[in-house]
Amino acid sequence: MTPKTSRRSFLKGAAAAAGAALFIGARPDGALAASSSDAMLNPFVKIDSEGNVTAIIKHFEKGQGPATGLSTLIAEELGLRMDQIHYAFAPSNPQVYNNLLFGPFQGTGGSTAMANSFMQYRQAGAAARELLIKSAAEAWGVDPAGLSIEEGMVVGAGRSAPIGDFVAAAAQMEPPAEPRLKSPEEWRIIGNESTRRLDSVIKGNGKAKFAMDVHLDNQMVVVIARPEQRGAMATGFDDSAAKEVKGFINAAVLPNKAGVAVYAENTWAAIQAREALSVTWDTSAAETRSSDEIRAEIMAALDAEPEYNVLKKDHAETLAAIEGAAQVIEKTFYFPLLAHAPMEPLNCTIEQTAEGDIVLHDGAQMPTGPHMAFQQIFGLPAEKIHINTMLAGGSFGRRATPDADYQVEAALAFVMTDRSRPVKLVWTREDDLRSGYYRPAFGHKVRVGLSAEGEILGWDHRIAGQSIMKGTAFEAFAVHDGVDGSSVEGVSDTPYRVPGMFVGLTDTKKATSTLWWRSVGHTHTAYAMEVMMDLAAKAAGRDPVEFRLVHLAGGGADQARKAAVLKLAAEKAGWGKAQAGRHMGVAVHKSFGSYAAEVVEISGTAEDGFRIEKVTAAVDCGIPVNPDIIRAQMEGGIGYGIGHAMRDQITLAGGAVEQYNFPDYEPLRIGDIGAIEVHIVKSTEAPTGIGEPGTPPSAPALANAIAAASALTVADLPMVEHGVSFA
Amino acid sequence: MAITLKLNGTTHEVEADPGTPLLWVIRDELKLTGTKFGCGVASCGACTVHLDGEPVRSCQTYIEDVEGSEITTIEQMEEDPIGKAVQQAWAELDVVQCGYCQSGQIMSAVGLLRENAKPSAAEIDEYMYGNACRCATYQRIRAGIQRAAEIMEA
The missing domain is CATH 3.30.365.10 (Aldehyde oxidase/xanthine dehydrogenase, molybdopterin binding domain)
Known part of the structure; x- marks a missing residue:
């Protein structure tokens, strides 16, 4: 487009x-x-x-x-x-x-x-x-x-x-x-393999300035004391111990009661003073549920009549087709809450100029969000508010909250001062993991009916989870007839030709703040679709690549482009020719207008642990403007998808997040993936997305490789919590 | 307390309480922002600096323990032959994406090459384990270290 x-x-x-x-x-x-x-x-x-x-x-x-x-x-x-x-x-x-x-x-x-x-x-x-x-x-x-x-x-x-x-x-x-x-x-530069990033050198010598690196004259640093239980309200605090911390200035309950702002002369003093602060919380309206209860609600929804008939198809027809099938494959999937955890913790700095203008220094992903929010908070016209967008140390969606959460937090902390000193809000990693916005937990239940010849007769796909878009400024854009498109994308619009497909969706109750996370709904829909395609291929006695190609044949450009990347990845990976002790799994998915296929090759066993030896990817994202950046985004997207599928989840106990920092939200590490090879289709179509499309196929391709190696089909993530270990 | 720091070849007098992590003195007092805050618990490596030539996590290194030591940060790496080779390799291969962890990656990579001029992929994976990159630029970090080794050899 x-x-x-x-x-x-x-x-x-x-x-x-x-x-x-x-x-x-x-x-x-x-x-x-x-x-x-x-x-x-x-x-x-x-x-x-x-x-x-x-x-x-x-x-x-x-x-x-x-x-x-x-x-x-x-x-x-x-x-x-x-x-x-x-x-x-x-x-x-x-x-x-x-x-x-x-x-x-x-x-x-x-x-x-x-x-x-x-x-x-x-x-x-x-x-x-x-x-x-x-x-x-x-x-x-x-x-x-x-x-x-x-x-x-x-x-x-x-x-x-x-x-x-x-x-x-x-x-x-x-x-x-x-x-x-x-x-x-x-063209001499568009499509040129030798083009280097313009920000490469400054990011290698320490000169690149991220928002975290802002130091304005006379600035204060503020950190926020937050409740353990999500949604609890601050009613008061005792700062007598905080006053012993050198550099502590003062503390104040935020106007929205969401926490207590702790002001200090520098970052370490602010962090220390927050530790010393004792806050009283009103938990009467706070979340009290645990992850198990949230999971139970999602699982129950999958077994009930869906709230929305996404494709507006006759459910009875799909059920009848499956009823009459020679074989029925059924699988229930669960995807936990996930944090984005960008490398640079959230932060931003606000100052007021001599003219009374407000300036925000921020790695601003959606400047219009804080710009609009600040007009209300400061009672100023748009032209009196300025946003200095700086380099951002990652985001994966986290810096793009519809309610401009951290920028608003900084503004509230700033308006409580006399505005003579700039205020820099700093989140710690604990704030990021515990008080963040999450990829919502989702469940899928899929039943597929196959004929005796292995043809798909019916595909009953139920999805349940918390909507990302509802209740936000993006609702009108993304929600149609009650269906949040981001909950079903990748299933309801699959380019596969799937006869007798029914897609049912049920929204579950709000448990946390939810947010798009690199590839949004595709983070779970691609996994369910691609693991099911492998199960169906296996039941039909067909090769997984060939089975997928059958369901992409005879269609239009969409099917042809998806089939082309699948064939390219399979060919480059040496599909079907894995050496002894190695196993391969494949997945292919369209997202953000682009097509990505990935083959994951592993060694090892379920008992001794698997090792990811190589990922071979093919992508068609239209005209490749900067091929090496495309390659890098695929490499990174694959790592992001695989790392979380292997071992990450956010869990709640009594409404409180259990993880606190990287030791229990362990990032992908350098040794986790042996090699990644990316092949780019020389397309003449208009350019489409590349930041996200590498992520969706990566986890299901790994799951399919594990299934090929061990007959263990992982339908619950993260993998390490469900019977898989990695060497 | 007043502390004398030797950092990047210059002596600085700073005022900080015992227990203050070196990271915050470097960033907030000396205003050298190439060294990054990522986790505060020595779990991501974004804050890596050299203490007498050895990589350490500055978020878990306390100010009272570094008096008399030579501290080196990313800002000084252009003056270091290995640092310069690593930076050249990083630029040739476009290792960085968001870049926030890369100061730490480079400081660790220099530490590795200083003790092992030609590390294997497995040795790189082992040494660099503690440096997280949420953009997952690991492939290129590995290739970058091997390229830097080549540059050094030439």
Whole structure:
């Protein structure tokens, strides 16, 4: 899907903005700075008279690559080398910098950064190129048709000059209505394997500035004392012991009673003072259930009549088809709560300027969220609130809460002060794991009827769990006829041709804050679908790859693309030719418009422990703009999926989270996966997602490999809690 | 108490109570932010620095124990021949994603190469076990260390 932008209105807006010359920005240390631009051709690229080119990145960078990716598009159209372009993160402005797939909302998510920017940023770069060439042609009195830009120089008609020479004149011109985009044959940077990340060097020498690295003059650090039981309210506290901590300033109950803000001169003092604080909690409205009770509710829902008939099919027909089948395969799956645990714990810093403006320094995934919330909290118009988006140390969805949870927490802590000192909110890892937002627990119960010949006759798929979207600003976008699409995506829209398919969904009661977690619903739907496909193939006496291909044959482009990645991964992995002592499992899944197939090869046994020797992946995400970033995202997506499936879960006891830090929410470690090999389909389709699609097939491919090695089909996660050990 | 720290070749006088983790002195007092806070319990390695050339987790290293030792952080690695080779390898292979753990990964990688100039994949996996990367850049970390070893050898 390529979002259509109105080129004419886009470029006119850009030209009008060229006259506006004030920018509020931030120095590298995070402090505010104001500057005027004398050569802003449009808001997505800035070229100064020295010829310095800056791509203004409307998406945040959490490692998934948009700073490099969107710069690639500009550099390609402007005829630059990648070492001739810089990037800067856009300010918060939902009109100019919105995600074209989200409406008037600036944000990164759903693996859409490249998909929604591909045309927009190329157009911006192309318009800049055409104006610079026109300006040069006028200055030289030659035909613009004979000029081009090569590596930052306008060349042609026997002359050459740096682009900076033509910036002033170009800024006065009307941009073309339809700038000519370079054709794929002309591309030198898009699709280039040798392109390196623009943020690679600074992330290797300690110079990269994350929000956690903000140090404003005279800032206070605040940490929040939080309840053990989710939803308990602070009623008071005793800070007499905290007063003994050097650097402690004071403590105050947050206006929403969700916790107690502890203010200190530095981070360690804040953490120490919080330890010394004694808080009294009102637990009358707090969660009291345990994970077992939540699981029991989900399991009961799977056996009851579903709340929603997702595909609006006749359930009786599916049941009858299964009733009459020669073989019925049935499996019940359970997926626990999961935390995102990005490497950089959540944090942000708020300051008030001399003019009374509010500035938020944040690894802002969805700037429009806190921007809107802050207008209410501070009673200020949008233009008095500024967001300085900084590098984010991972997110996996956690930094994109619809209610801007941690930014609002910081704002509440800030409004309780006299605002003379900036306030930096810091979460510890314990805050992150215990007071976070989780991938909700889900259950699936699937019954598949097969004919004597091994054909699928009926597929009864029940899903139960807590909705992510309901009750949020995204409800209208994601919930239709009561069905939260994110609960069933990957099942209800499967490209497999599955005869007699029924999909039932039941929402369960709120147990925790829920949130999208790298690949959202696909985190559990792909697992259930792909493990069932393997079970069905086995029951039918067919090879798992061949069985899947049968159910992708004779369809449209969707089926063909899914089949193609499956065949590619199988071929590259040497499917069916595993050496002695090795076993392979496969899974293939479409998510975020992209197709990914993965073959996991393991050694070992259930008794002695399995070892993941190799993962071979194939992906079709449309035109591969930055192939090496695509490869890296697949590698990371696979690791993220496999690591959690192996051994992670968040559990509750009496409403309190039991895990506290990495020792009991153990991350994937370097030795867990021997090797990962990624193959990219050379597609000519519009670019689609890559941040998430690597994750969904990874865990079911591992489960299928384990089943091949041991006849143990793991339907309960994490694996280590259900009969599997890893060497 | 007043403490004298030797860090990256410079002597600093800092005021900190005993029991203060070196991490917070480096980040909040000396304002060298390349060293990261990830877990606070020595379980992720994002805070790794060198103490007399040996990698340690600065979140569990107390200020009163480091007086008189040479402390080296990521900011100094460009001056270290092994550090420079590792950084070059990291850039060649684009090891980083979000990058937040990578200062710690590089500090550990330098520690490994200092004691083992040509580590095998298994030796890398063993030595680097304690450095977590939530982006799962492990493949490239392994390849990066082997590439750095090649650069050093050349």
